[in-house]
Amino acid sequence: MFLADTHMHSTVSFDGQNTRAEMAEAARRAGLDALCFTDHYDIINEKSELVPTYDWMPARSQHAGAVAACCGALELGYGLELGNAPADFAAAERALAEPLDFVIGSIHNSSRATGGIDYYFVRYDSPELCWQHLDDYFDSLEALVRWGNFDSLGHLPYPLRYMRARDGQPVSLARYEDRIRPLLAALAREGKALEVNTDKSRAISPDYRWLLGLFREAGGEFVTTGADAHRTAQVGQGIREAAELIAACGFRYICRFRGRKPAPVKL
Numbered sequence: 001m002f003l004a005d006t007h008m009h010s011t012v013s014f015d016g017q018n019t020r021a022e023m024a025e026a027a028r029r030a031g032l033d034a035l036c037f038t039d040h041y042d043i044i045n046e047k048s049e050l051v052p053t054y055d056w057m058p059a060r061s062q063h064a065g066a067v068a069a070c071c072g073a074l075e076l077g078y079g080l081e082l083g084n085a086p087a088d089f090a091a092a093e094r095a096l097a098e099p100l101d102f103v104i105g106s107i108h109n110s111s112r113a114t115g116g117i118d119y120y121f122v123r124y125d126s127p128e129l130c131w132q133h134l135d136d137y138f139d140s141l142e143a144l145v146r147w148g149n150f151d152s153l154g155h156l157p158y159p160l161r162y163m164r165a166r167d168g169q170p171v172s173l174a175r176y177e178d179r180i181r182p183l184l185a186a187l188a189r190e191g192k193a194l195e196v197n198t199d200k201s202r203a204i205s206p207d208y209r210w211l212l213g214l215f216r217e218a219g220g221e222f223v224t225t226g227a228d229a230h231r232t233a234q235v236g237q238g239i240r241e242a243a244e245l246i247a248a249c250g251f252r253y254i255c256r257f258r259g260r261k262p263a264p265v266k267l
Helices: 020-029 057-070 089-095 127-147 160-166 173-189 207-217 239-248
Strands: 034-037 040-042 075-083 102-106 193-197 223-226 253-258 261-266
Touching: 020 034, 020 057, 034 057, 034 253, 057 075, 075 089, 075 253, 102 223, 127 160, 127 173, 173 193, 173 207, 193 207, 193 239, 207 239, 223 239, 223 253
Parallel strands: 034 075, 040 075, 075 102, 193 223
Antiparallel strands: 253 261
């Protein structure tokens, strides 16, 4: 089975703990076939600040070391996790002038109108607070998908990491099915991918089986897999399980991207 980890962070990201060379060596040891670095550019950052420009020099300077560490043993992609693009689409477009293999579109923060707070920093002490943030989250996701300059929609259940898994609130994405279905249909129509994000674990969120079913029903074809690793011990975690889940849901391919074009591999 082709194993591709296409969501990975190094010290180029504010929260990464290892260099690209160290992460690539960990991927080689883990037996991966492909990986792609997707360090963060969050247009609203973890401090709720607007960041209108992105400096590509750290990524460029580290990438050669990652290529050397791979020793040709696996495919290596050059990408970006573009967070919170609806805050400033012009800034997003400027960043994407860089020649890239792959762009993940994701939302990490509430909208600027609601303070731009990173969902990680919210303490969810009631279901009502969760619903308020999720309503805003889906507004941002819809804006992101309408804009469309990304290749895979990253970690769609993201806020539930903190609402449900961390803070124990009884919330479900089922409440948003009427909003999720058109989002997934738009991805399918435009030939974009949906990401299965393992969140550094072999215990993949049960939301993904449901989401993959809806995506396939909408005609979706491309699915990417990412561990969201921020240090070497997390590289590749859950990628095999994610691929097995994708196959069980009836998809024919694991997808990675080259030059921002899908390059699927048959399961």
